[in-house]
Amino acid sequence: MAQRKGAAKTKSQKATLVPWREVRPAPIVLVSGAEDFFAREATSLLRTHLRTEDPSLEVHEFNAKEYVPGDLSTVVTPSLFNEPRLVVVDQVHEAVEGFIEEALSFVAAPVDDTTLVLRHKSGNRGKKLLDAVRASEFAIEVSCQPLKANDLSGFLRDEFRMQQRRVDNDAAQALIAAFNTSLEELAAAARQLMSIAPDTDITAEIVNRYYGGRVETTGFKIADSTIAGRLADALMLVRAGFDTGLNPVPIVSAIAMKLRMMAKVSGLGGSDAQLAGQVGAAPWQVGQARRELRGWSDPELGRAIRLTAETDFMVKGGSRDAEFAVERLVRRIATRDL
Incomplete structure (x- = not known):
């Protein structure tokens, strides 16, 4: 397990906050805020970017509210051919405890060529995971706040x-x-x-x-x-x-x-x-x-x-x-x- 190739590894570095239009590949992408349109657009832009980099991209989608233990660990395990992977997890604001624990393990040690997208609308559910992501040098946060x-x-x-x-x-x-x-x-x-x-x-x-x-x-x-x-x-x-x-x-x-x-x-x-x-x-x-x-x-x-x-x-x-x-x-x- 390691960082994405080319990423600087500085212990004092924190997750970078970026606008939704400027989303970029990173091992962990937290998509936060209540505006679903921005969240969908950011995830779509990220998917397009990654697929342009490598058409063999594998995409996996989960619902954290209905998560089956072991699913995340299974899809992020390196395969024989090391295809890049995009794992999109919705409803992290309603996540079951099993998902939070597995996601925390990934955040602590991201996997090469794997991007984990966490969609969290609001609230304190999963706060431990949010805090870990925001403290990670491997993460970016895409703010999706509603417009006035x-x-x-x-x-x-x-x-x-x-x-x-x-x-x-x-x-x-x-x-x-x-x-x-x-x-x-x-x-x-x-x-x-x-x-x-x-x-x-x-x-x-x-x-x-x-x-x-x-x-x-x-x-x-x-x-x-x-x-x-x-x-x-x-x-x-x-x-x-x-x-x-x-x-x-x-x-x-x-x-x-x-x-x-x-x-x-x-x-x-x-x-x-x-x-x-x-x-x-x-x-x-x-x-x-x-x-x-x-x-x-x-x-x-x-x-x-x-x-x-x-x-x-x-x-x-x-x-x-x-x-x-x-x-x-x-x-x-x-x-x-x-």
Whole structure:
């Protein structure tokens, strides 16, 4: 039993904490935190990396909650041909004692060309094993903590940047508005968009082209009703959205995007197509903003934008009740209580 070839062996060294996108081969990989999407992605990236290094990679998967004593010891024992092995163990946070003891033995003396992945969501179950892994010079820890609402834009930008693509802020907010109830769903939508849209730069127009129906049924539909003064419709949509897990942040973002576009076209002359390049929008967006401006004065629009900015701060941690802050914003804009 020994360390992975090329690894430095320093007694004072501790497990290194790495982001999920930067997972790398190591004898022991602790995948910790409650976000399953990040955990699955990290494990998949690791498997791909190891299989690229050696296509003969053997993969074994266990559930620590239903572990049969001896299974881990059997699969990590060197074989005649010394094939590399990846052993993925799920539910370590609910592990039976037999698994913990065998895993501790592996952590104390890792096996050459074997990678042990331990998936632990939370809690103190298996603390002795966690402590041993975190103290090991042969281990890395991949932190998979859930994202806060205001971290979603950064997550999307990283998704696009990994494929040498760019997404503008309005496009990111449109995707978040449509797919914010599941991080996995949001990532899938972004990846599908990159696979079907030839454009290097992803704009809100492109998002609407492919996902318009989905976007309209969430944050932007609420924004439409709010700005049009249809209070009952807007509140019904808000409450239905909250009941199905819709996050307050993209609702506020959708309202803010519409108000900003209205401000950009206010007072400008020319056709929708002529103004599109000037304000950085599609002709249909210019036309929509012009229609939404009817009945709005510039002072009202300015106050609505300031109120929306205040609410944006509140739903990103400035208030204990983000849902109430959204309802307050919707009521005041829909009734022009500005």
